Amino acid sequence: MELCSLANVTRNSLSAINRLVAKQNPSRILEWFGLQDTDLYIYISLFIAYTAIDTLASHERQTLNTKLESIRIAKNESIVDNKSDTKINAKPESKQSLNDQIQDIWVLTKRAQLVSIRNPHVIWLRFLFMIISLFTKLMMYSGVKVGQWGGGECADRESVLARLSEFGSRESTERFRALQQNCSYILSNILFIHAVNIGPTLMTFTVELNIFVKEHFNKWYTCWSYFTARSLVDIPIVLILTIMFSTIMWWITGQVWDGWRFSAHLLIMILLALVSHSLGLLVSAIFMNNIRVCLWSFTIFIAPQMLLSGALIPIRVLPSYLQTF
Structure with a gap:
């Protein structure tokens, strides 16, 4: 105007x-x-x-x-x-609302999916390793139903020696070998699930960790948003591989088809896979600047699993504070 x-x-x-x-x-x-x-x-x-x-x-x-x-x-x-009107017990406002964190998780999940699609080598190597392991186990257990011969029990060293002392015939010898193979089947499942989940995590997350540190330093997103998005992308692959391998191995070894036994076995393998995946994230975060140390460190965690499995050392010989493991 x-x-x-x-x-x-x-x-x-x-x-x-x-x-x-x-x-x-x-x-x-x-x-x-x-x-x-x-x-x-x-x-x-x-x-x-x-x-x-x-x-x-x-x-x-x-x-x-x-x-x-x-x-x-x-x-x-x-x-x-x-x-003059401010209260002493007033709560500070949150730095980032829940809606913003959900939006960050959605964006990070899509980005992680694109990275997995563009670099599918790790996923295909997992499936290839599983196929080779299943083919090897099929040749080892072909014609030998270790689950049925062993009565479906998970035997340790003491029970195997007790069965050997009770029987002296050829049938008892075959039963003894079936028990040994049943124990080796369980131990090999544990080692496979552990290796196939912790190894790829160490190789991929160590490379991405430097980018994550820079983006988190610039306040792009929170740690909770990043690890939630990363888990949403990795966990489906972990569950699919674990369920497929455990189910096929249960059929190859001729285990007893009981609903409760199979569900308990499958649940233990799934929990082991999730723990191995989380352990891979932890080790990668500790040795973020040295990928060689990360790749060699996961072998350290195999030894406790073999020693505390009960297949090599009887559980009663272990100290009381180790028997729970």
């Missing part, structure tokens, strides 16, 4: 000056404005425009300073009022 009024004033002033120039002597007008006797109409127009703009700018500057001063005074008064 002020610009419109300025334009009207300028237009009216120019019209009045043109009429004055037509009636009076132009030199008197130039002397009154302090201009020279050249380019009469151009200088007069510019002079009036510059004068009006400078006047308007001074007025706007003064108005702006007045408004800023009033805002500063009002802000100081509100700060004093807020301090």
Whole structure:
């Protein structure tokens, strides 16, 4: 509105000056404005425009300073009022809302899926390792139903020796071998599930960890959002491989098809797979700058599983604080 009024004033002033120039002597007008006797109409127009703009700018500057001063005074008064009304036990606001974290999880999950699709070598190597292991086990246990010969029991060293002392016939010898093979079947399942889940995690997560540290340092997302998205992508593959391998091995070895026994065996293998996957994330986070140490470190965790499985050392010989493991 002020610009419109300025334009009207300028237009009216120019019209009045043109009429004055037509009636009076132009030199008197130039002397009154302090201009020279050249380019009469151009200088007069510019002079009036510059004068009006400078006047308007001074007025706007003064108005702006007045408004800023009033805002500063009002802000100081509100700060004093807020301090007087602040409670001591007030809870601080969360840095990131739940909706933002869910959105971060969704974006990170899609990114992790794209990375898995573009680099499927680790997934295909897992399936190839499982196929080779199943084919080897099929040749080893072909024609020998160790689960049925052993009565479906999980025997340790003491029970095997007890069975050997009870029987002396050829049938008892075959039964003894079946018990040994049943124990080796359980131990080989444990080692396979552990290796196939911790190995790829160590190889992939160690490389991605440097990117995660930089993005988390820039406050792009939280640790909870990243690890949740990573687990949502990895856990389905872990579960599919574990269920397929455990089910096929249960059929190859001729185990007793009892619902409770099979469910318990499958649950133990799934829990072992999830623990191995989490252990891979932990070891990768510890040795994030050295992938060789990460790849060699998972062999350290195999030895306790073999020693505490009960297949090599009887459970009663172990100390009381180790028998629970």
